[in-house]
Amino acid sequence: AQSVTQLDSHVSVSEGTPVLLRCNYSSSYSPSLFWYVQHPNKGLQLLLKYTSAATLVKGINGFEAEFKKSETSFHLTKPSAHMSDAAEYFCVVSDSNTGKLIFGQGTTLQVKP
Amino acid sequence: ETGVTQSPTHLIKTRGQQVTLRCSSQSGHNTVSWYQQALGQGPQFIFQYYREEENGRGNFPPRFSGLQFPNYSSELNVNALELDDSALYLCASSPGTGYGSGNTIYFGEGSWLTVV
Numbered sequence: 001a002q003s004v005t006q007l008d009s010h011v012s013v014s015e016g017t018p019v020l021l022r023c024n025y026s027s028s029y030s031p032s033l034f035w036y037v038q039h040p041n042k043g044l045q046l047l048l049k050y051t052s053a054a055t056l057v058k059g060i061n062g063f064e065a066e067f068k069k070s071e072t073s074f075h076l077t078k079p080s081a082h083m084s085d086a087a088e089y090f091c092v093v094s095d096s097n098t099g100k101l102i103f104g105q106g107t108t109l110q111v112k113p
Numbered sequence: 114e115t116g117v118t119q120s121p122t123h124l125i126k127t128r129g130q131q132v133t134l135r136c137s138s139q140s141g142h143n144t145v146s147w148y149q150q151a152l153g154q155g156p157q158f159i160f161q162y163y164r165e166e167e168n169g170r171g172n173f174p175p176r177f178s179g180l181q182f183p184n185y186s187s188e189l190n191v192n193a194l195e196l197d198d199s200a201l202y203l204c205a206s207s208p209g210t211g212y213g214s215g216n217t218i219y220f221g222e223g224s225w226l227t228v229v
Contacts, residue, residue, distance in 0.1 A: 007194035036220075043115070043203060044156070090155055098169040100146065101205075101218060103155030 002027045004091045006076075006104035014112050019063075020080040021107045023091030026072065032094040033074045034101070037066055039087045047089075050074065061085070086111045116142075117221035119204050121189040125227045131192045134224045136204030137180060142219070143208065145187045150201040150223070168187060191226075199228045 027029055048059025055067045065076045074091060074105040091104040094110040126132050129216035138145055144163045148156035158171035162181035176192040183205075191198055201223040 042207075044220040045115075046217060046219075050219065062170075098161065099144070099207075100158040100161060100169055100171070101148075101156070102158070106153075106155050 002029075002031065002093045002095055002102055004033075004093050004102060004104040006089075006091050006107050008107050009105065010108045010110065012110040012112060013081045015083055016080050019076070019081045019109065021076040021086065021091075021109065023074045023076065023104060024072050025088050025091070025093050026076055027093060027096075029096045032096070033065075033067065034092040034094070034105075035059065035063070035074075036090045036092055037087050038090065038106075044090070047076070080086050081109075081111045083111050083113065085109060115219035115221065117200075117206050117219050119221035119224050121224055122222070123225045123227075124229060126194050128194055128196060128228055130194050131190065132194060132226060134179050134189045134191075134202050134204075134226070136187045136189070136206075136221060138187070138204075138206035139208075139219070140185055142185055142206035143182055145185075145204060145206045146205040146218070147187075147189045148205065149198075150203060151164070152200070156203055159189070178226055194228045196228050201225050205214060 003026045005024045033050040036044040046056045050057045050067045058064045063078045089107045092101045118137045120135050146161040148161040150156040159173050161169040165181045178190045181187040203223045204221045205218045207218045
C-alpha cells in the first residue's frame with residue numbers, strides 16, 4: 001500500500017529565511033508525488049509534481065522538491081519565505097492502480113515578520 | 114483558477130437528512146473524484162468516476178453515492194447524515210482516465226457541510 005508521512009505538523013520560519021517541509025513516502029512502485037498548498041478557507045492548489053522525470057522538480061512561487069529514492073523522501077523547499085506562503089501544505093502520492101490521491105496529514109507553515 | 118466549480122460553498126443540515134453537492138469541471142475532464150476533508154486532517158478519497166461510471170472507491174459507506182454527467186458536471190449525495198459527516202467536501206477533476214500516474218488533478222474550493 002502507498003502512503004506518505006509528513007514529518008512535521010507545524011513549521012515556523014521568519015520571512016526571508018529558507019523553508020523545509022519534510023515528506024517520506026512508501027510505495028511499491030515508482031511513485032507519482034505531489035505537493036499541494038491550501039490557504040485558509042480555500043481549495044487545494046498544485047505546487048509541483050514528480051512523475052519519474054528529473055529528480056529535482058521546480059514548482060510555482062519559488063518552491064521546489066527533490067525526489068530521493070534511497071531515502072524515500074520528497075522534501076519541499078524554498079530559499080526565502082514570504083508572508084503569503086503561510087498555509088497548509090500536503091504531500092501526496094498517487095495510487096498507481098486507481099489514480100486516487102493519498103494525502104499526508106499536512107504541515108502548517110507559519111511565516112513570522 | 115482551476116476551472117472546477119463547486120456549489121454550495123456552505124450549508125448546514127440536520128442529522129438524518131440528505132444532501133447533494135455539485136461540481137462542474139473543465140471541458141474534456143473525463144475523470145472526477147470526491148474527497149472529504151475533516152477539520153485539521155488531510156483529504157480522504159471517497160470515490161472516482163470516469164465517463165459516468167464509478168471506477169474507484171475509498172472506505173466510505175454506501176450512503177455516500179455519486180453521479181457524473183456527460184456535460185462534465187457531477188454530484189455527491191450523502192444520505193442519513195451523521196454528525197461526523199461535517200467536513201469540507203472537495204471535487205477534483207483531470208483529463209486522464211483516472212488510472213496510472215502523473216495526471217494533474219485540479220481541485221475546486223470545496224463545499225463546507227455542517228451537520229447539527
